[in-house]
Amino acid sequence: DAGVIQSPRHEVTEMGQEVTLRCKPISGHNSLFWYRQTMMRGLELLIYFNNNVPIDDSGMPEDRFSAKMPNASFSTLKIQPSEPRDSAVYFCASNLSGGGTDTQYFGPGTRLTVL
Amino acid sequence: GQNIDQPTEMTATEGAIVQINCTYQTSGFNGLFWYQQHAGEAPTFLSYNVLDGLEEKGRFSSFLSRSKGYSYLLLKELQMKDSASYLCAVRDNAGNMLTFGGGTRLMVKP
Numbered sequence: 001d002a003g004v005i006q007s008p009r010h011e012v013t014e015m016g017q018e019v020t021l022r023c024k025p026i027s028g029h030n031s032l033f034w035y036r037q038t039m040m041r042g043l044e045l046l047i048y049f050n051n052n053v054p055i056d057d058s059g060m061p062e063d064r065f066s067a068k069m070p071n072a073s074f075s076t077l078k079i080q081p082s083e084p085r086d087s088a089v090y091f092c093a094s095n096l097s098g099g100g101t102d103t104q105y106f107g108p109g110t111r112l113t114v115l
Numbered sequence: 116g117q118n119i120d121q122p123t124e125m126t127a128t129e130g131a132i133v134q135i136n137c138t139y140q141t142s143g144f145n146g147l148f149w150y151q152q153h154a155g156e157a158p159t160f161l162s163y164n165v166l167d168g169l170e171e172k173g174r175f176s177s178f179l180s181r182s183k184g185y186s187y188l189l190l191k192e193l194q195m196k197d198s199a200s201y202l203c204a205v206r207d208n209a210g211n212m213l214t215f216g217g218g219t220r221l222m223v224k225p
Binding site for chain 1: 146148156157158159160163202206211212213214215216217218
């Protein structure tokens with residue numbers, strides 16, 4: 001079975017440009033999570049969707065960040081305008097929530113570099 | 116909120132046993148996860164504890180004490196491929212959000 005799919009795997013852009021990261025969760029999963037990982041701050045939850053609805057976006061750093069989930073098989077994380085401090089690895093994860101372990105499965109990540 | 120502490124780095128010898136500790140102070144608790152993350156890769160699920168006690172899975176075991184806010188991951192018969200970061204994560208009462216510790220970078224030496 002395909003795992004979580006993210007694209008692009010690497011993105012290099014210049015400060016001020018718009019960046020869009022994409023994620024396809026595991027088929028059948030009903031929750032999707034966007035994380036950011038840096039050496040300084042570790043792995044941080046940015047936003048969490050359940051059944052395509054944003055449930056908690058308290059981790060979104062500021063208004064430059066936005067996320068959408070138009071359907072059960074696709075989500076985007078957009079940064080506009082991007083800044084050098086946004087450089088990080090962005091992971092998307094998904095799970096089937098509703099009891100039990102509800103293990104989150106991570107995609108391969110997008111390594112973003114903002115120059 | 117959640118506060119999760121792990122040692123930053125550990126070193127161990129191939130074939131040995133290593134214990135990675137995790138302590139947490141949380142406003143809610145609904146399970147503790149351990150993930151392994153090799154450099155440049157995604158975290159992958161290792162183990163889950165929600166009740167006190169030891170969960171064993173091959174060379175890896177994880178222990179939880181909810182009253183002490185404490186967990187450990189035990190790795191036996193260490194192999195070079197076990198060199199990775201190990202992330203402790205706590206799930207909140209709402210049941211679906213994880214807060215991760217900073218991770219413990221384990222280096223296995225010959």
